[in-house]
Amino acid sequence: MTQGRDVALVVDLDGTLVHTDLLIESAFVLARERPHNLLRLPGWLRRGKARLKDEIAARAELDVAHLPYNRELLDFLTQEKRLGRRIVLATAANHRYAHQVAHHLELFDDVLASDAHTNLSGEDKLAAVRELLDDAPFDYAADHDDDRAIWAAARETILVGATASTDRWATSETRVARRIEREPGGARTWIKAMRLYQWSKNVLIFVPLLASHDLLDGRTLVAAVLAFIAYGALASSVYLLNDLVDLADDRRHPNKRHRPFASGTLPVAHGVAAIPILLLIAAVIAVFLPPLFGAVLATYYVVTLAYSMGLKRVALIDVLTLAILYTLRLIAGGAATGIPLSFWLLALSMSLFLSLAMAKRCAELTLVQSGQTSGGGRGYAAFDIDALKSLGTAAGYASVVVLALYINSPDITENYRHPVFIWLLCPVVLYWISRIWLKTMRGEMTDDPIVFAARDTGSRICIAVGAAIVVAAAL
Structure with a gap:
């Protein structure tokens, strides 16, 4: 009878060993470090997802030492390693990142990962695991529905932050040996990520209204409120984008490392999905306000993007840009209400x-x-x-x-x-x-x-x- 310690333990990377997605992270590193290469993404993708990952990994360096690792899973792997168990890292992430993670943690005996030709997921990953282990039994730790084929072939299943539906499937179709839960990011986490407290800065939109003593004018007051909401939604989308671009920096910061995306509390994929939704909200509201407000809003967005992507790293230009962004809020208030600014x-x-x-x-x-x-x-x-x-x-x-x-x-x-x-x-x-x-x-x-x-x-x-x-x- 095969003992547990004699059975290899195969571990997934994205969403399992780390609370993030390395492809998305590396894409944002590329956007920050080599933004001109973003134009090449469609061409790389047409040649396959494996090629896309390989091209990005060749140009974007990840700080693997500060990734949001799953501490409970790491403790479990460390314990199994001490017992002499063979541990394999098997991931669809690019082989460069996988080997860097393995070298940093010093826990894995073998690494299986995607290269320029093969995207190692699903059946391809299962085939690679079987070949490596000569069809010997193995246990598998992962988090996503894409891993069902591998779980079904494994001796035992380890669920790491799996959804309720995935958990039900695994319970009925596999032998679940362990569950490592991941606390989902709720409303409070999203409020923190969207920086709703930063909406207080948008009260500058009401300054032209106050200065003109027209605060009790219903039409201009409604226009100012709508402008406030539009600016808030747009600003939140930029905050999310900024956090995704600055993940590595934030993780090295004593305070910012606790931000939802940097800490892994919120999946980076959710942030990518939320950005266009917030932009759409801002754009829809802008339709009901004067065209000049829409122009100011668009200018604010462009300047903010320029700040996030590079200007904030240029001495003195960064602080001048921040001053301009605050002043644009005043101009937006005047544009929305039709009140001229002095x-x-x-x-x-x-x-x-x-x-x-x-x-x-x-x-x-x-x-x-x-x-x-x-x-x-x-x-x-x-x-x-x-x-x-x-x-x-x-x-x-x-x-x-x-x-x-x-x-x-x-x-x-x-x-x-x-x-x-x-x-x-x-x-x-x-x-x-x-x-x-x-x-x-x-x-x-x-x-x-x-x-x-x-x-x-x-x-x-x-x-x-x-x-x-x-x-x-x-x-």
């Missing part, structure tokens, strides 16, 4: 958000200096932090100067009954900018100053005082 508002926005973008980079460089992260491919060195602090505080104080000049302009007397009160905004904004930078220089700033301000008590007080000043000036 030069002063746009100038104030650029200066203020340039300052906050530099505070964001300083917070990241603080982590670099402390050794908590390598910098994530940004275009800065750790010693650039002093220059950024100088530039960032200068931009912040420049925004206060712009505000003071605006207060002295004819626009103020036209919109406020007591314009002298508006002068009180200057010390409030000056204090708030100084507070932001004091927190940054102390190393207390998070990687997003806007989110920090929304949660910071001192910032909330400044916002409340500023709102009271504006109301008092208008009455």
